[in-house]
Amino acid sequence: MKASEALKQAFFSLDASQRQLVVAGSAVALGGLLTCCYQVYRRRKTQNIPLGSGWWGAGQQPRSEDEKVFPFEVQTSDAEIQDLYDRIDGTRYSEPLEDAGFLYGFNSTYLKKVVYYWRHKFDWKKQVAILNQYPHFKTKIEGLDVHFIRVRPPHRHGQRVLPLMLVHGWPGSFYEFYRILPLLTDPRGDLAFEVICPSIPGYGFSEAPHKQGFNSLAAARIFHKLMERLGFSEYYLQGGDWGSLITTNMAQMKPECVRGLHLNMLNGKHRGFGVLFAMMFGNYLPWLFGFTREDVKRLFGSKGFLERNFYELLRESGYFHIQATKPDTTGCGLNNSPVGLAAYILEKFSTWTDFSNRDLEDGGLERKFSLDDLLTNIMIYWITGSIVSSMRFYKENMENRPDHIAGVFVPTGLAAFPNEIMHVPQVWAQDRYRNISSYSYMPRGGHFAAFEEPQLLADDLRKFVGKVEKSG
Amino acid sequence: MYTEILLALVLGGVIYFLLQRSKKHQLKSEDGWWGVGNPPEREGDVSIRPYTVQTDDEELEDLYRRIDQTRPTSSLEDSQFNYGFNSHCLQKVVSYWRHDFDWRRQVEKLNKYPHYKTNIEGIDVHYVHARPTNLPEGVTAVPLLMVHGWPGSFYEFYGMIPLLTEPSNPGDTVFEVVCPSIPGYGFSEAPHKKGFDSVCAARVFHKLMKRLGFRQFCTHGGDWGWLVTTNMAQLEPQIVRGMHLNFAPPALLGLTTVLSLLLGRRFPKLFGFDDVDVQHIYPVFQNLVVETIKESGYLHIQATKPDTVGRGLNDSPVGLAAYILEKFSTWTDRDFRNLDDGGLTRKFSMDDLLTNVMIYWTSGCIVSSMRFYKENFSKLEQPHSKMPVHVPTGFACFPNELVHTPKLWVEQKYRQLKTFTRMARGGHFSAMEEPLLMAQDIQNFVKTLKKE
Numbered sequence: 001m002k003a004s005e006a007l008k009q010a011f012f013s014l015d016a017s018q019r020q021l022v023v024a025g026s027a028v029a030l031g032g033l034l035t036c037c038y039q040v041y042r043r044r045k046t047q048n049i050p051l052g053s054g055w056w057g058a059g060q061q062p063r064s065e066d067e068k069v070f071p072f073e074v075q076t077s078d079a080e081i082q083d084l085y086d087r088i089d090g091t092r093y094s095e096p097l098e099d100a101g102f103l104y105g106f107n108s109t110y111l112k113k114v115v116y117y118w119r120h121k122f123d124w125k126k127q128v129a130i131l132n133q134y135p136h137f138k139t140k141i142e143g144l145d146v147h148f149i150r151v152r153p154p155h156r157h158g159q160r161v162l163p164l165m166l167v168h169g170w171p172g173s174f175y176e177f178y179r180i181l182p183l184l185t186d187p188r189g190d191l192a193f194e195v196i197c198p199s200i201p202g203y204g205f206s207e208a209p210h211k212q213g214f215n216s217l218a219a220a221r222i223f224h225k226l227m228e229r230l231g232f233s234e235y236y237l238q239g240g241d242w243g244s245l246i247t248t249n250m251a252q253m254k255p256e257c258v259r260g261l262h263l264n265m266l267n268g269k270h271r272g273f274g275v276l277f278a279m280m281f282g283n284y285l286p287w288l289f290g291f292t293r294e295d296v297k298r299l300f301g302s303k304g305f306l307e308r309n310f311y312e313l314l315r316e317s318g319y320f321h322i323q324a325t326k327p328d329t330t331g332c333g334l335n336n337s338p339v340g341l342a343a344y345i346l347e348k349f350s351t352w353t354d355f356s357n358r359d360l361e362d363g364g365l366e367r368k369f370s371l372d373d374l375l376t377n378i379m380i381y382w383i384t385g386s387i388v389s390s391m392r393f394y395k396e397n398m399e400n401r402p403d404h405i406a407g408v409f410v411p412t413g414l415a416a417f418p419n420e421i422m423h424v425p426q427v428w429a430q431d432r433y434r435n436i437s438s439y440s441y442m443p444r445g446g447h448f449a450a451f452e453e454p455q456l457l458a459d460d461l462r463k464f465v466g467k468v469e470k471s472g
Numbered sequence: 473m474y475t476e477i478l479l480a481l482v483l484g485g486v487i488y489f490l491l492q493r494s495k496k497h498q499l500k501s502e503d504g505w506w507g508v509g510n511p512p513e514r515e516g517d518v519s520i521r522p523y524t525v526q527t528d529d530e531e532l533e534d535l536y537r538r539i540d541q542t543r544p545t546s547s548l549e550d551s552q553f554n555y556g557f558n559s560h561c562l563q564k565v566v567s568y569w570r571h572d573f574d575w576r577r578q579v580e581k582l583n584k585y586p587h588y589k590t591n592i593e594g595i596d597v598h599y600v601h602a603r604p605t606n607l608p609e610g611v612t613a614v615p616l617l618m619v620h621g622w623p624g625s626f627y628e629f630y631g632m633i634p635l636l637t638e639p640s641n642p643g644d645t646v647f648e649v650v651c652p653s654i655p656g657y658g659f660s661e662a663p664h665k666k667g668f669d670s671v672c673a674a675r676v677f678h679k680l681m682k683r684l685g686f687r688q689f690c691t692h693g694g695d696w697g698w699l700v701t702t703n704m705a706q707l708e709p710q711i712v713r714g715m716h717l718n719f720a721p722p723a724l725l726g727l728t729t730v731l732s733l734l735l736g737r738r739f740p741k742l743f744g745f746d747d748v749d750v751q752h753i754y755p756v757f758q759n760l761v762v763e764t765i766k767e768s769g770y771l772h773i774q775a776t777k778p779d780t781v782g783r784g785l786n787d788s789p790v791g792l793a794a795y796i797l798e799k800f801s802t803w804t805d806r807d808f809r810n811l812d813d814g815g816l817t818r819k820f821s822m823d824d825l826l827t828n829v830m831i832y833w834t835s836g837c838i839v840s841s842m843r844f845y846k847e848n849f850s851k852l853e854q855p856h857s858k859m860p861v862h863v864p865t866g867f868a869c870f871p872n873e874l875v876h877t878p879k880l881w882v883e884q885k886y887r888q889l890k891t892f893t894r895m896a897r898g899g900h901f902s903a904m905e906e907p908l909l910m911a912q913d914i915q916n917f918v919k920t921l922k923k924e
């Protein structure tokens with residue numbers, strides 16, 4: 001049999017979807033090949049990205065700005081709680097489809113259970129006291145009141161205290177870090193952290209920008225200014241979700257200030273035919289692409305690369321698409337319906353912790369989180385009415401920016417959690433993060449790592465920092 | 473670089489085309505049952521019950537209370553409708569809704585035509601049946617089924633019904649109009665089981681027309697109505713006498729379509745493109761890719777998480793209004809995104825817009841209406857999307873439609889395209905926006921049908 005005959009037979013013996021894959025793959029590979037050549041030519045050369053400037057307050061910018069740091073306390077009132085209850089009581093539920101689990105989104109039957117707890121058992125006043133256990137502050141930067149908590153470990157002779165900023169994402173908040181904070185400020189051991197957890201402007205108790213264009217670069221610059229105002233010249237950064245992008249930008253803007261960068265979610269900004277061929281052959285020739293066995297397991301899963309990385313992402317990115325295009329429309333209803341807000345946010349805490357939660361009637365929500373913790377996070381969005389401004393961040397970050405090409409040269413530690421939305425192997429991360437000190441495969445955990453597996457994350461962070469400090 | 477990519481696409485397209493040997497299969501569909509629990513042993517109730525749209529003080533007070541409780545969020549300075557529905561405009565709309573909109577009067581208007589409900593495959597299907605009053609001697613009215621889409625309803629056709637049932641021109645055809653609500657929309661019961669897609673809706677509507685005694689009829693559809701009527705024509709082509717559409721996005725990129733995209737700018741005449749076509753299609757990346765991405769966020773989230781996204785909208789009338797009316801702004805004319813008021817009242821009256829929103833609000837159907845997206849996109853490739861349509865078709869091409877489809881593209885699927893009219897003006901909700909133009913085109917199409 002001639003080679004062409006054999007090829008033809010082999011091609012037609014595949015089933016329809018595989019054939020399409022080969023066709024699509026070859027067609028795009030051609031384009032990809034040329035793109036790759038172009039990219040290799042334009043390889044990441046830039047070191048720093050410009051700091052830039054901005055002002056986000058309402059109306060005209062005043063001549064000077066108040067730089068004081070004010071203490072702040074989370075408060076609530078009976079009226080606020082009663083309004084919440086009235087709205088909850090007025091919820092108009094829709095019947096879920098039979099046997100749908102969480103496949104169509106948050107299951108109505110289970111939602112009723114969560115809401116019942118919220119209405120009758122959840123104690124918001126108690127949670128507010130828990131929130132206030134750490135000191136909160138606000139300070140005006142670039143026209144906006146930026147909220148943050150600052151936690152100092154109790155003074156212990158001989159203990160090194162390093163400054164650390166933890167940045168949250170969507171639909172999270174500074175509250176996600178409340179379980180990891182005690183582990184980082186632990187007075188035992190020879191290393192502790194002084195932790196700053198800000199709220200991204202537009203989220204929680206930080207004022208929302210009034211002008212267009214507030215993206216992660218602006219947030220990064222504001223957080224640098226915050227640290228400067230608090231008297232820090234060098235610090236560590238940790239982030240996931242948007243926090244990952246913001247802290248990465250911070251490291252790109254002022255690498256001299258960032259001692260180390262630790263991330264639990266990576267931005268997969270990889271192009272070129274490497275990804276294409278990895279998709280087709282990575283399962284069989286992992287060493288050719290620099291994949292470890294663990295990488296293969298996480299990239300290909302049980303259903304293949306396309307299913308695990310492309311189709312899953314397509315299924316789960318509807319929120320991203322609509323928030324990046326019509327945030328004002330999407331958030332409007334959620335700011336008036338606490339149950340709607342809860343369903344929208346908690347769906348992420350279910351699905352992004354483990355994709356297989358979609359098949360469960362209760363979305364597996366309470367397996368890793370307590371309802372009190374989940375509802376406290378939601379209450380932060382509810383009482384501040386920040387859902388719309390939090391969604392705008394998606395649209396603002398869509399434009400092409402310098403940081404897409406710039407590399408990251410500060411010591412970086414990466415924690416790869418198995419149930420994160422997308423797995424990025426070290427060999428791909430190196431494309432952007434040029435100074436990876438540690439890359440750890442975490443044994444369990446999903447997207448909300450700090451909230452779900454605080455001990456694992458804290459241990460990895462300490463290990464990374466220890467390494468960086470030793471090499472000095 | 474782009475030429476290489478496009479060449480690769482052509483290569484891929486050629487291989488794909490060769491693999492897709494033309495199949496003239498008829499669309500098949502199995503019976504379904506969408507009620508709660510298991511289907512009953514004996515055949516269900518087939519009676520047709522008259523239905524009246526109703527409202528009461530309690531419903532209105534609940535609405536007003538929720539409106540009063542709204543917690544607005546200010547839009548960014550100078551952002552118009554580029555981030556979605558503008559907060560200042562929303563405030564004005566809501567103020568009208570709260571103080572000037574007369575729902576009771578609108579309900580009377582809705583009841584101007586007789587409504588009915590009948591149980592098909594386990595769920596109550598609602599429809600409006602408008603019969604002509606001044607039928608001349610010896611003339612039978614042509615039955616016409618009109619199917620709406622999202623976020624519309626049967627109400628979109630109210631401007632057209634008198635023009636079709638009582639045409640002023642003596643040479644015009646007299647129609648008997650049936651406007652159903654797709655199950656899960658408005659006053660039709662929502663399916664309780666998974667899997668209710670456009671083919672199921674098509675089958676249900678065939679049963680409806682049979683139950684009403686029609687052996688042949690014409691159809692009209694836009695948005696989802698396009699797909700449902702197309703499926704109806706694919707399921708039972710002998711019954712659908714002719715189908716009229718104002719929306720027909722190409723489901724697959726066939727070889728001809730791809731070639732026309734590549735070469736249409738240089739050789740427009742070769743593909744039958746005129747200036748309007750060229751203007752809407754090129755530059756391809758901006759007009760077809762970027763614009764689609766900008767406007768399809770709702771489609772993406774509704775096709776994946778309908779229960780989540782609809783949840784808040786069923787509690788917040790203002791949220792529901794913003795979500796729905798944003799489409800009536802942007803899909804009527806893309807440039808309305810740059811207007812502070814979204815150009816809402818340029819083509820529609822606030823009363824009409826809010827009546828449509830009230831249909832979604834009072835029936836609480838927003839979640840089930842969104843599920844239709846998921847059901848229809850659950851498999852990226854549906855058998856019906858590959859099958860051509862051999863029923864005589866008429867297409868009204870409105871200039872501001874969401875997806876511009878030149879004649880060549882429509883012909884790829886609708887093999888018996890009898891009329892293709894370039895309409896003078898109008899966007900996606902053309903039935904509601906330009907009822908006269910649409911009614912005229914339907915008349916024109918049916919006349920062409922009769923000639924043959």
